[in-house]
Amino acid sequence: MTSSPSETETATEAVEAPTVHPLQEYADQVAAVVEGTATITFDTVKVEVPAERWVSALTTARDDLGLFFFSWLSAVDWASEVEVGDPFPGEVEDRFEVLATLSDISEGRRVTFSTTLSKDSPSIASLVEVFAGANWHEREAYEMFGIDFPGHPNLAHLYLPDSFQGNPLRKSYPLLSREVKPWPGTVDVEGMPGSGDEEEPVDGPSEENPEA
Amino acid sequence: MVLDQDLVRHLSESSVSVELQTEEMTLNIGPQHPSTHGVLRLVARVDGERAFDVQPVIGYMHRGYEKLSEVRTYPQITTLVNRIDWVAGYANEVPFIVAAEKLLGIEVPERAQFIRLILSEMARISSHLIFMASYPLELGAATPLFFALRERERVLDLLEGVTGGRFHPNFNRIGGVKPAYGSGSSTRKVIQDLPAGFLAETRDAMDKVMAAVDELEQLVADNEIILARTKGIGILPTEVAASYGVSGPNLRASGVKFDLRKVEDYLPYHLFDFEIPVGENGDCWDRWHVRLLEIRQSVRIVQQAIDSIPSGPLQAKVPKIIKVPQGETYVRAENPKGEMGYYLVSNGNQGPYRLKIRSASFSNISILPWILEGVLVPDIIAIMGSLDFVLGDVDR
Numbered sequence: 133m134t135s136s137p138s139e140t141e142t143a144t145e146a147v148e149a150p151t152v153h154p155l156q157e158y159a160d161q162v163a164a165v166v167e168g169t170a171t172i173t174f175d176t177v178k179v180e181v182p183a184e185r186w187v188s189a190l191t192t193a194r195d196d197l198g199l200f201f202f203s204w205l206s207a208v209d210w211a212s213e214v215e216v217g218d219p220f221p222g223e224v225e226d227r228f229e230v231l232a233t234l235s236d237i238s239e240g241r242r243v244t245f246s247t248t249l250s251k252d253s254p255s256i257a258s259l260v261e262v263f264a265g266a267n268w269h270e271r272e273a274y275e276m277f278g279i280d281f282p283g284h285p286n287l288a289h290l291y292l293p294d295s296f297q298g299n300p301l302r303k304s305y306p307l308l309s310r311e312v313k314p315w316p317g318t319v320d321v322e323g324m325p326g327s328g329d330e331e332e333p334v335d336g337p338s339e340e341n342p343e344a
Numbered sequence: 345m346v347l348d349q350d351l352v353r354h355l356s357e358s359s360v361s362v363e364l365q366t367e368e369m370t371l372n373i374g375p376q377h378p379s380t381h382g383v384l385r386l387v388a389r390v391d392g393e394r395a396f397d398v399q400p401v402i403g404y405m406h407r408g409y410e411k412l413s414e415v416r417t418y419p420q421i422t423t424l425v426n427r428i429d430w431v432a433g434y435a436n437e438v439p440f441i442v443a444a445e446k447l448l449g450i451e452v453p454e455r456a457q458f459i460r461l462i463l464s465e466m467a468r469i470s471s472h473l474i475f476m477a478s479y480p481l482e483l484g485a486a487t488p489l490f491f492a493l494r495e496r497e498r499v500l501d502l503l504e505g506v507t508g509g510r511f512h513p514n515f516n517r518i519g520g521v522k523p524a525y526g527s528g529s530s531t532r533k534v535i536q537d538l539p540a541g542f543l544a545e546t547r548d549a550m551d552k553v554m555a556a557v558d559e560l561e562q563l564v565a566d567n568e569i570i571l572a573r574t575k576g577i578g579i580l581p582t583e584v585a586a587s588y589g590v591s592g593p594n595l596r597a598s599g600v601k602f603d604l605r606k607v608e609d610y611l612p613y614h615l616f617d618f619e620i621p622v623g624e625n626g627d628c629w630d631r632w633h634v635r636l637l638e639i640r641q642s643v644r645i646v647q648q649a650i651d652s653i654p655s656g657p658l659q660a661k662v663p664k665i666i667k668v669p670q671g672e673t674y675v676r677a678e679n680p681k682g683e684m685g686y687y688l689v690s691n692g693n694q695g696p697y698r699l700k701i702r703s704a705s706f707s708n709i710s711i712l713p714w715i716l717e718g719v720l721v722p723d724i725i726a727i728m729g730s731l732d733f734v735l736g737d738v739d740r
Contacts, residue, residue, distance in 0.1 A: 175673065202586070203676070203707075204707070208697075219691070220691045233685075276410075291402065
């Protein structure tokens with residue numbers, strides 16, 4: 133249907149056109165009720181609230197807006213220097229962003245709530261009293277990002293062994309397999325024996341380890 | 345809760361004597377227990393025949409997909425995500441690819457969308473058939489397994505014919521779908537399309553699935569033992585389910601008429617006529633029954649889609665190296681197990697900056713400590729089985 137390049141471009145422009153989004157009215161209403169700031173990014177209503185009003189804002193959303201289905205909670209590590217993957221281009225303010233998506237179970241309305249925590253000793257009040265399902269999600273965010281949730285009844289590791297050190301989803305946490313073997317790239321595929329490609333072994337000598 | 349008289353008789357017969365002095369003990373179930381559908385471990389405090397403080401221990405299958413996604417490109421991640429819920433691998437890919445397409449602003453050709461929809465529904469049928477096979481088996485009835493697996497094989501063969509993979513299709517591309525090599529007509533122009541005869545064979549398979557569902561219903565729904573083991577057991581009220589994020593058939597069994605296929609636009613479900621089956625009591629029986637009824641609705645959707653599938657290309661024009669523009673979005677889909685969603689944060693590169701995977705089974709089994717509090721030990725298996733989870737979908 134849209135295989136021609138011109139039509140694809142039209143589709144891209146339509147997204148960027150400054151028309152009023154059909155969800156704008158709803159987003160403004162949610163923002164007014166929870167006293168936050170609403171943005172709509174690609175059909176996702178995102179409402180930012182200050183960290184100290186996190187629990188009260190989500191309680192209001194549950195009670196007054198009918199968003200009583202707890203979908204998920206997680207975080208994003210915003211970092212200007214990263215050990216894995218690619219960083220954001222340009223300057224990024226170092227911070228943790230905690231996200232939680234609530235939904236209703238009738239109209240299909242959903243709102244992603246967001247709040248910002250500082251990088252040193254990130255901590256935010258637990259939602260377990262408001263949404264029982266937050267229990268496991270907060271435990272996951274605790275072990276993966278090192279975010280503290282005061283008020284949580286059992287803030288222990290969820291997936292990882294108790295003795296595990298570090299917070300794997302932090303951008304400062306290296307992916308060890310990637311350290312050992314760069315991938316993907318030219319060393320992605322080992323040459324077949326006899327093809328001549330095996331002259332350059334995958335784990336060949338490097339500056340750090342000339343003996344390899 | 346209101347129970348019918350027959351049921352009360354069963355319950356009273358099965359309840360244990362309370363005068364008996366019993367000693368508390370700790371019971372460990374799993375991680376290698378057949379009823380746990382993978383490697384889930386439960387630690388329960390048991391007093392006589394009653395279980396208390398049931399604590400699920402998860403993480404045996406944690407593969408760190410969220411971290412891995414940060415060093416992979418979008419096409420590589422589709423191979424990861426279809427291993428999340430491997431019973432319906434195909435269905436995991438769709439919301440992820442749709443999220444990337446949303447940021448790119450790509451309009452997917454209609455035919456590709458229809459193929460995605462048909463295969464998603466076939467994944468749902470095969471996932472629900474696994475449940476139809478395994479759940480009675482856990483309650484001691486082995487026969488339904490043979491009926492259900494025979495039909496599941498029929499559906500999986502068709503899936504394999506199109507995608508090349510029974511469990512891990514890796515079939516979606518940004519902007520479309522890519523049938524397995526060798527599918528379709530032999531002329532170069534349309535070299536890759538649905539295999540010849542796929543639509544006719546699917547139509548035939550759907551008729552047979554429909555007949556098998558009738559057989560399964562007769563086999564299980566009138567079975568007195570199954571009724572006694574499931575009616576009134578493991579009741580899940582709507583408010584509790586919502587607060588734990590329990591979704592999909594488990595939520596609908598509690599009487600909630602809510603289906604993401606009706607409210608989200610990740611695939612063109614609005615073109616088709618189908619109903620949302622709901623349960624009455626939210627017990628194990630309803631969770632079984634809702635899934636049985638959902639197979640029939642999925643069959644209806646597939647039949648309508650086959651009748652109305654448009655012709656045209658399978659792939660929108662995309663650059664060879666796809667860089668997804670900066671932005672973030674959450675796309676969720678009604679997967680066989682419930683709400684599956686991806687929160688995608690892109691920094692404008694070939695792979696995501698952050699990919700949060702919201703899997704259905706994770707939230708669905710977080711209800712276990714609540715729902716298993718004070719139940720009879722044999723009911724642990726009945727209740728766990730009725731939630732229909734997959735450990736890959738829990739641990740990610």
